[in-house]
Amino acid sequence: MKYALLVTGHPTQSKACHSALAFAKCIHAHPEHELLGIFFYEESVAVANCFANPPRDEYNLLAQWEDFHKTATCPLYICIAAGIRRGILNEAESKRHELDGQNCSNSFQLEGLGTWVELNSQADKVVQFR
Known part of the structure; x- marks a missing residue:
């Protein structure tokens, strides 16, 4: 089964970002x-903003997504228009x-x-996290 999130x-x-990460890890495990x-x-x-650093005693969601990306080699896409509108720039x-x-x-x-349209058309299942 092919998934797109x-x-x-x-x-x-x-x-949403926490649940998507947990779901992605489950898919990767199978x-x-x-x-x-x-x-x-x-x-x-906003999850991709490497300038937003939580205090040490809080969960670092960006670090978790980066670790997942390294192990799963799954592409993580940021909508360019939404990113630029919110100050997320490469x-x-x-x-x-x-x-x-x-x-x-x-x-x-x-x-x-x-x-996103391409991912959506190639996937057997699409799951949205709000």
Whole structure:
């Protein structure tokens, strides 16, 4: 079974990013299933902000997603429009908008909605986390 995940809930104001991570880990643990990609849209793009560091005694959701990306090699996509609108920039977008610095974790790729459409069409199941 091929899965595509859509995450829309803010990482600190909902459990969407946490639940999506747990679900993604379950899919990865079963070799008969394939996770085609995870697309972060709307408020969920904040999860990729590497400048947002929680206190040491709090759960570091970004670090957990980065660890998952390393082990699962599953693409993590940030909607480029939603990301830029909320100040999430990689190096290329930072240069294009003539801004100093980037804050998008290297584990995430900025992509357009066309990437989501492609994932959606290739997947047997699509699961959304709000």
